Amino acid sequence: MKLAIGSDHAGYEMKEEIKKYLEEKGYEVKDYGTNSTESCDYPEFGEKVGRAVASGECEEGVLVCGTGIGISLAANKVKGIRAAVCSEPVSARLAKQHNNANIIAFGARIVGMEEAKGIVDAFLSAEFLGGRHEKRVNMISDIENRG
Ligand code: RB5
Numbered sequence: 001m002k003l004a005i006g007s008d009h010a011g012y013e014m015k016e017e018i019k020k021y022l023e024e025k026g027y028e029v030k031d032y033g034t035n036s037t038e039s040c041d042y043p044e045f046g047e048k049v050g051r052a053v054a055s056g057e058c059e060e061g062v063l064v065c066g067t068g069i070g071i072s073l074a075a076n077k078v079k080g081i082r083a084a085v086c087s088e089p090v091s092a093r094l095a096k097q098h099n100n101a102n103i104i105a106f107g108a109r110i111v112g113m114e115e116a117k118g119i120v121d122a123f124l125s126a127e128f129l130g131g132r133h134e135k136r137v138n139m140i141s142d143i144e145n146r147g
Contacts (some may be wrong), residue, residue, distance in 0.1 A: 001124075002045060004047035004058035006032040007108075008071060011064030013037065014108040014116055021117055027124075030058055046074025046083075053102050054067050054080040060102050060119060067107035079144055082137070087111055089122035096126035100137045 003022060007015035012034055019029050034040045036061040042065045049061040053075075061083070065071035068085040075083040083103035084095035087110055095101035104123040106116055128137075 001060070002028045002030065002058045004030050004032055004049045004052035004061040004103075004122075005063075006034075006049040006071070007064040008034055008042035008045055008066070009037050009039050010035040010042075010066035011068075011071070011108045013062045015062075015125065017113055018064070018116060018120060022062075022120065025091070028147070036046040042071040043074035047078060049103065050075035050078030050081045050083070055077050060124070061104070063103055064108050064116075065105075066109040068105040068110065069107070070103035072103070075105070080141075082140070086119050086123070088115065089118040092119040093126040096123055097129045098133045098136075098140040100128040 005015055005019050019031060022029050033045055046063060052058045055059045063071045063075060072083040072085045075081050076090055082099055082101045083105050084101040085105045086092040086095060092104055106119050
């Protein structure tokens with residue numbers, strides 16, 4: 001599976017560690033930056049990862065900023081993106097199972113490295129359950145399509 005990953009400066013170190021972790025697990029990971037701890041603007045990287053996933057270039061995405069909030073808000077402005085901010089693995093699993101999230105986001109200032117790995121594992125190993133959840137996810141897309 002090909003994954004897109006991105007962060008701002010606050011998430012840079014965690015993004016690097018998670019990228020390595022995912023590559024060691026056999027995922028192909030495309031890194032959309034940032035590339036240092038120098039201050040930068042999270043919307044740029046949220047949008048890049050969002051577009052990579054929405055276009056199909058990457059199947060799913062991982063985003064990290066200080067809280068996970070700003071970068072996921074930016075990604076969610078890209079049509080077709082459902083980016084979920086999670087601080088623990090149960091929500092990450094349910095974000096996929098119920099909400100068909102295609103990007104997982106978390107905060108490097110909020111969660112520790114082991115928790116972050118657990119969040120990513122829970123998200124990537126879960127599958128969308130469809131059924132009653134499908135109708136609700138389609139309702140979210142309808143909102144997007146109505147503009
Ligand atoms: C950067 O200081 C910080 O605002 C950013 O990483 C993020 O937490 C925004 O939501």
